[in-house]
Amino acid sequence: MDISHCDPKGLIHESYRMEGIQASECRSIFLDWALSLPEGVETRDAIEMLIVHLGSKHPDHPMTQVLEEGSVEMRTPKRRGGWRSRPRN
Template sequence: MELSKADPKGLVRESYRIDGITLEECRSIFIDWALSVPVDVDTAEALRSLLAHYIPGNETHPMTGVLTEALVAPAAPRRKGGRMGRLGA
Protein backbone atom coordinates (compact mmCIF):
# COMPACT_ATOMS: atom_id res chain seq x y z
CA MET A 1 0.00 0.00 0.00
CA GLU A 2 1.23 3.50 -0.79
CA LEU A 3 2.34 5.52 2.23
CA SER A 4 0.13 8.42 1.17
CA LYS A 5 -2.88 6.13 1.49
CA ALA A 6 -1.67 4.47 4.72
CA ASP A 7 -0.84 7.81 6.37
CA PRO A 8 -3.02 10.40 4.60
CA LYS A 9 -2.17 13.31 6.94
CA GLY A 10 1.47 12.31 7.47
CA LEU A 11 0.93 11.93 11.21
CA VAL A 12 3.01 8.76 11.57
CA ARG A 13 5.76 10.21 9.38
CA GLU A 14 5.97 13.31 11.54
CA SER A 15 6.01 11.27 14.77
CA TYR A 16 9.20 9.58 13.63
CA ARG A 17 10.78 13.01 13.04
CA ILE A 18 10.11 14.38 16.54
CA ASP A 19 13.17 14.08 18.77
CA GLY A 20 12.40 12.84 22.27
CA ILE A 21 8.78 11.94 21.55
CA THR A 22 7.20 9.90 24.35
CA LEU A 23 5.10 6.76 24.25
CA GLU A 24 2.06 8.72 25.45
CA GLU A 25 2.50 11.26 22.66
CA CYS A 26 2.80 8.45 20.11
CA ARG A 27 -0.42 6.89 21.40
CA SER A 28 -2.20 10.22 21.03
CA ILE A 29 -0.87 10.61 17.49
CA PHE A 30 -1.95 7.04 16.73
CA ILE A 31 -5.54 7.83 17.77
CA ASP A 32 -5.52 10.85 15.46
CA TRP A 33 -4.09 8.66 12.69
CA ALA A 34 -6.74 5.96 13.23
CA LEU A 35 -9.51 8.55 12.98
CA SER A 36 -8.05 10.00 9.78
CA VAL A 37 -7.70 6.73 7.84
CA PRO A 38 -10.39 6.57 5.15
CA VAL A 39 -13.14 4.02 5.66
CA ASP A 40 -12.19 2.10 2.51
CA VAL A 41 -8.61 1.49 3.74
CA ASP A 42 -7.79 -1.82 5.43
CA THR A 43 -6.32 -0.63 8.73
CA ALA A 44 -4.22 -3.76 9.31
CA GLU A 45 -2.73 -3.48 5.82
CA ALA A 46 -1.99 0.21 6.41
CA LEU A 47 -0.26 -0.64 9.70
CA ARG A 48 1.86 -3.32 8.03
CA SER A 49 2.87 -0.86 5.30
CA LEU A 50 3.84 1.79 7.83
CA LEU A 51 5.86 -0.69 9.88
CA ALA A 52 7.65 -2.03 6.81
CA HIS A 53 8.63 1.50 5.84
CA TYR A 54 9.56 2.92 9.25
CA ILE A 55 10.98 0.00 11.28
CA PRO A 56 14.41 -0.12 9.60
CA GLY A 57 16.52 2.13 11.81
CA ASN A 58 13.64 2.87 14.18
CA GLU A 59 13.29 -0.44 16.02
CA THR A 60 13.23 1.20 19.47
CA HIS A 61 11.14 4.26 18.56
CA PRO A 62 7.95 4.52 20.67
CA MET A 63 5.76 4.79 17.55
CA THR A 64 7.11 1.46 16.32
CA GLY A 65 5.85 -0.11 19.55
CA VAL A 66 2.46 1.57 19.24
CA LEU A 67 2.00 0.44 15.63
CA THR A 68 3.12 -3.09 16.50
CA GLU A 69 0.69 -3.27 19.42
CA ALA A 70 -2.12 -2.12 17.15
CA LEU A 71 -1.65 -5.20 14.97
CA VAL A 72 -2.13 -7.58 17.89
CA ALA A 73 -5.72 -8.78 18.02
CA PRO A 74 -7.40 -8.16 21.38
CA ALA A 75 -8.35 -11.15 23.48
CA ALA A 76 -11.87 -12.46 23.01
CA PRO A 77 -14.21 -10.76 25.46
CA ARG A 78 -15.59 -12.89 28.25
CA ARG A 79 -19.01 -12.51 29.71
CA LYS A 80 -18.82 -11.18 33.26
CA GLY A 81 -22.45 -10.64 34.12
CA GLY A 82 -25.12 -12.82 35.61
CA ARG A 83 -24.92 -15.15 38.57
CA MET A 84 -21.44 -16.48 37.73
CA GLY A 85 -20.10 -12.91 37.56
CA ARG A 86 -21.49 -12.11 40.99
CA LEU A 87 -20.05 -15.28 42.49
CA GLY A 88 -16.59 -14.53 41.11
CA ALA A 89 -16.25 -17.77 39.17
Protein backbone atom coordinates in the same frame (compact mmCIF):
# COMPACT_ATOMS: atom_id res chain seq x y z
CA MET B 1 -1.51 0.17 -1.46
CA ASP B 2 0.77 3.18 -1.45
CA ILE B 3 2.37 4.40 1.81
CA SER B 4 0.64 7.79 1.33
CA HIS B 5 -2.74 6.03 1.60
CA CYS B 6 -1.64 4.56 4.94
CA ASP B 7 -0.70 7.92 6.44
CA PRO B 8 -2.61 10.58 4.48
CA LYS B 9 -1.96 13.39 6.99
CA GLY B 10 1.65 12.33 7.55
CA LEU B 11 1.04 11.95 11.29
CA ILE B 12 3.00 8.74 11.75
CA HIS B 13 5.83 9.91 9.49
CA GLU B 14 6.16 13.18 11.43
CA SER B 15 6.16 11.38 14.78
CA TYR B 16 9.36 9.63 13.74
CA ARG B 17 10.97 13.02 13.13
CA MET B 18 10.14 14.41 16.60
CA GLU B 19 13.09 14.42 18.96
CA GLY B 20 12.37 13.09 22.45
CA ILE B 21 8.81 11.98 21.73
CA GLN B 22 7.34 9.73 24.43
CA ALA B 23 5.16 6.62 24.08
CA SER B 24 2.12 8.45 25.51
CA GLU B 25 2.42 11.10 22.81
CA CYS B 26 2.79 8.39 20.18
CA ARG B 27 -0.43 6.75 21.41
CA SER B 28 -2.28 10.06 21.01
CA ILE B 29 -0.90 10.49 17.51
CA PHE B 30 -1.82 6.88 16.70
CA LEU B 31 -5.43 7.46 17.81
CA ASP B 32 -5.70 10.59 15.66
CA TRP B 33 -4.15 8.67 12.75
CA ALA B 34 -6.59 5.76 13.15
CA LEU B 35 -9.58 8.10 13.21
CA SER B 36 -8.41 9.90 10.08
CA LEU B 37 -7.85 6.85 7.85
CA PRO B 38 -9.79 7.19 4.62
CA GLU B 39 -12.72 4.92 3.94
CA GLY B 40 -11.67 1.69 2.30
CA VAL B 41 -8.23 1.52 3.92
CA GLU B 42 -7.94 -1.48 6.22
CA THR B 43 -6.38 -0.46 9.53
CA ARG B 44 -4.51 -3.74 9.93
CA ASP B 45 -2.97 -3.49 6.44
CA ALA B 46 -2.02 0.15 6.98
CA ILE B 47 -0.31 -0.63 10.29
CA GLU B 48 1.66 -3.47 8.73
CA MET B 49 2.81 -1.25 5.87
CA LEU B 50 3.87 1.52 8.26
CA ILE B 51 5.85 -0.97 10.33
CA VAL B 52 7.64 -2.21 7.22
CA HIS B 53 8.37 1.23 5.77
CA LEU B 54 8.99 3.31 8.90
CA GLY B 55 9.25 1.03 11.91
CA SER B 56 11.91 -1.21 10.41
CA LYS B 57 14.18 1.84 10.01
CA HIS B 58 13.60 2.91 13.62
CA PRO B 59 13.13 -0.26 15.71
CA ASP B 60 13.73 1.49 19.05
CA HIS B 61 11.37 4.42 18.44
CA PRO B 62 8.27 4.59 20.68
CA MET B 63 6.00 4.88 17.63
CA THR B 64 7.28 1.54 16.37
CA GLN B 65 6.26 0.00 19.69
CA VAL B 66 2.81 1.63 19.45
CA LEU B 67 2.35 0.36 15.88
CA GLU B 68 3.39 -3.14 16.89
CA GLU B 69 0.97 -3.07 19.83
CA GLY B 70 -1.77 -1.91 17.46
CA SER B 71 -0.94 -4.69 15.05
CA VAL B 72 -1.24 -7.31 17.79
CA GLU B 73 -4.54 -5.83 18.98
CA MET B 74 -5.93 -6.00 15.43
CA ARG B 75 -5.09 -9.72 15.22
CA THR B 76 -6.34 -10.70 18.69
CA PRO B 77 -9.97 -11.86 18.68
CA LYS B 78 -12.13 -10.19 21.27
CA ARG B 79 -14.15 -12.14 23.83
CA ARG B 80 -17.86 -11.74 23.52
CA GLY B 81 -19.60 -10.68 26.68
CA GLY B 82 -23.17 -10.37 27.83
CA TRP B 83 -25.78 -13.04 27.47
CA ARG B 84 -23.89 -14.90 24.72
CA SER B 85 -21.06 -15.80 27.11
CA ARG B 86 -23.33 -17.10 29.88
CA PRO B 87 -23.88 -20.86 30.12
CA ARG B 88 -27.35 -22.04 29.19
CA ASN B 89 -29.25 -24.53 31.31
